[in-house]
Amino acid sequence: MKKLCALALVVLLGSTAATTPLQQVRRFRQANERALLTEFGQLVAIPNVAADTANLRRTAVFVQGMMQQRGIRSQLLAAPTPGVAPVVFGEVKTPGATRTVIFYAHYDGQPVNPAQWREGLSPFTPVLATGPLDRDGRLAPLPAAGQPLDPNWRLYARSASDDKAGIMAILTGYQALVASKLKPTANLKFFFEGEEERGSPHLAELLARHKALLASDVWVICDGPVHQSGRKQVVFGARGDVNLGLTVYGPRRPLHSGHYGNWAPNPALALARLLASMQDSTGRVRVAGFYDDVTPLTLA
Numbered sequence: 001m002k003k004l005c006a007l008a009l010v011v012l013l014g015s016t017a018a019t020t021p022l023q024q025v026r027r028f029r030q031a032n033e034r035a036l037l038t039e040f041g042q043l044v045a046i047p048n049v050a051a052d053t054a055n056l057r058r059t060a061v062f063v064q065g066m067m068q069q070r071g072i073r074s075q076l077l078a079a080p081t082p083g084v085a086p087v088v089f090g091e092v093k094t095p096g097a098t099r100t101v102i103f104y105a106h107y108d109g110q111p112v113n114p115a116q117w118r119e120g121l122s123p124f125t126p127v128l129a130t131g132p133l134d135r136d137g138r139l140a141p142l143p144a145a146g147q148p149l150d151p152n153w154r155l156y157a158r159s160a161s162d163d164k165a166g167i168m169a170i171l172t173g174y175q176a177l178v179a180s181k182l183k184p185t186a187n188l189k190f191f192f193e194g195e196e197e198r199g200s201p202h203l204a205e206l207l208a209r210h211k212a213l214l215a216s217d218v219w220v221i222c223d224g225p226v227h228q229s230g231r232k233q234v235v236f237g238a239r240g241d242v243n244l245g246l247t248v249y250g251p252r253r254p255l256h257s258g259h260y261g262n263w264a265p266n267p268a269l270a271l272a273r274l275l276a277s278m279q280d281s282t283g284r285v286r287v288a289g290f291y292d293d294v295t296p297l298t299l300a
C-alpha cells in the first residue's frame, strides 16, 4: 500500500510544473532513499506488540517526531479509557481549501514469537534482503554510500509492511511534496492508530472524543493488501468485522442413537443452521438491522 498512499497524496495536487507531481516525488525519493531507509529502520526497530504498552508509546512518540521533522503540527490523542495507546494526529491546513482528507495507518503490529522468526533473525532487528526470502532472496548488507538501492530489495522486520510502511509512505509522500514546492489543494490530516491489530477496541470512543478535530470529507486508509498481481489499487469502502460471543448448549453426555436418535436436538446442526441463515447465497447479510447505518455508494 505504500506506493498507493504516496500516489493518493500526489493526485490531490494542482500540477503546474513541467514534470508531473509523481515524477517529482519519485525524484525526491531517489535522492533521499538512504536517509529514508535509515529512518524506516529506526521505526521498525521499536517493538510494537499490543501487550508492550511502554514500547507502543515509544513508537507513537517516534512517529510524532517524524511528523515534526516534516513540519507537520502534531499531537498525541488520548482515549477516555486510561492506558490506551494514543493516536498520533497531525494536521496541515491549506489556505482556501474546501476539502479535508485524513490519511490513516496504524503503528501497532501483530503478535510475534521471536522463537518462530526465521533462524538467526529477530523481529525487531531489521535486515535487508535482495528479494523475497521465501523465494530466491538472500540477506545482503546495505550497499556502500553513493550506490543506488535496488527497488526490488526488501527490508524485513515485524510490521515493515503492515503497517509501518503506511506511515512511512504517507509522511514521505508529504515530505516530497514540500521539498518539491508542490501545494496540496486540500487540508490534510494524519491519523495513526495504535490498537488496530487488537480490533481497535477504543477507536469509537477516540473518534467520538475528538470529533471536531477529525472532521473531514474522506478517509484514505493505507492498510490493505497489495493486489495478488502486485499492481497498485484503490478500493472504495473499507471492510470491517463484527464479533460476537455465542454459546450453544447441548447434552452433557453422549446420547445413544437408539434412545435419542432423530428427536434430540443436535447442537452442531443447530449452529450450522444459524450460521447459514445469516447470509444469502450472494453474501448479503440477512441479520435484521445489519445495514441500518451503512451509507450506500453513490455514482458521484
Ligand SMILES: [Zn+2]
Residues within 6 Å of the ligand: 106, 162, 163, 196, 223, 224
Ligand atoms: Zn494492518
